[in-house]
């Protein structure tokens with residue numbers, strides 16, 4: 001694979017031809033048509049592009065994770081995930097469990113939308129400058145992007161919980177309204193993306209308030225940040241790769257243990273009642289939700305959104321409707337906040353409710369996370 005260093009330090013590469021692709025496919029994802037869609041839409045396009053797929057059909061949760069944990073990756077030029085975001089989350093965390101994770105993460109990953117939550121696929125389609133599309137058209141666009149074969153670095157976020165769990169996440173962490181919609185609507189998975197519309201309406205009816213403390217390290221305030229004009233020429237930021245080189249997972253250099261107070265240069269949100277907290281690192285929260293229009297694959301930022309309690313149902317509905325076009329921030333709703341950050345901590349009061357990582361459920365407990373810039377590679381159109 002050819003890699004080109006470009007002026008702003010993002011190294012782009014191109015998949016070799018012929019290209020050997022391992023396709024991890026969840027036949028149960030979304031409306032349950034991933035395998036048929038792969039055969040009908042993807043396979044003919046890959047054949048024309050000299051990409052040879054080997055399909056691994058997952059049979060159960062964690063199957064893909066186990067597969068990539070001890071796979072000989074030298075056999076593959078790209079790992080393709082044809083599913084929702086949940087399967088890519090598994091693949092990523094499987095790769096991170098390998099002693100050679102640094103090397104393993106250099107194998108480009110590619111997402112082809114086959115699930116009901118296809119946020120990364122929608123984000124990549126948006127970064128490529130394509131029109132907003134869904135379903136088969138989104139699949140065709142993403143397959144075309146794979147056929148072209150350009151790959152670029154992507155940021156990941158390391159999340160740690162009070163009970164000692166650690167995850168690597170490529171999309172987002174949520175608590176409150178959006179997390180509830182995501183998990184409550186799983187039973188409507190067969191509806192595809194429409195499950196989120198139905199779930200949103202249901203959660204609006206019984207709007208709940210979530211209590212807890214939210215703290216963050218603003219992107220602009222971090223010493224050495226490229227956004228900090230005083231330190232523009234400083235050494236690489238603490239939020240970028242903290243590589244160990246010894247097989248140990250990367251260290252979270254911006255975080256202090258959850259039992260200790262956050263460092264003094266962090267911001268602690270004064271209000272402690274929220275409708276929703278969502279930390280997103282890509283543009284799209286779902287196919288039809290452009291939550292962070294400014295986000296890019298490797299912008300080094302977590303886009304932290306939170307909605308304070310006190311918002312009316314109508315105002316919240318307006319935010320979600322505007323998010324379809326990414327114009328929700330233009331509503332200037334006083335309850336909606338958006339801050340670019342490098343790290344955050346959320347300490348919920350009590351353990352009721354649910355949290356999500358890349359759309360997958362997590363028990364509610366104190367969590368903190370930080371960005372790790374350009375840690376893996378994904379196939380992208382721009």
Ligand SMILES: Nc1ncnc2c1ncn2[C@@H]1O[C@H](COP(=O)(O)OP(=O)(O)OP(=O)(O)O)[C@@H](O)[C@H]1O
Pocket residue numbers: 026027028029030031058059060061062063083084085086087088090114115116117118186189359360
């Ligand atoms: N054969 C299988 N049967 C059931 N579950 C599976 C199978 N293969 C993988 N899974 C699990 O299904 C979960 C959801 O898959 P995925 O996210 O890819 O699809 P989805 O329909 O978009 O669902 P969601 O949006 O709820 O995450 C994955 O986390 C994975 O653990």
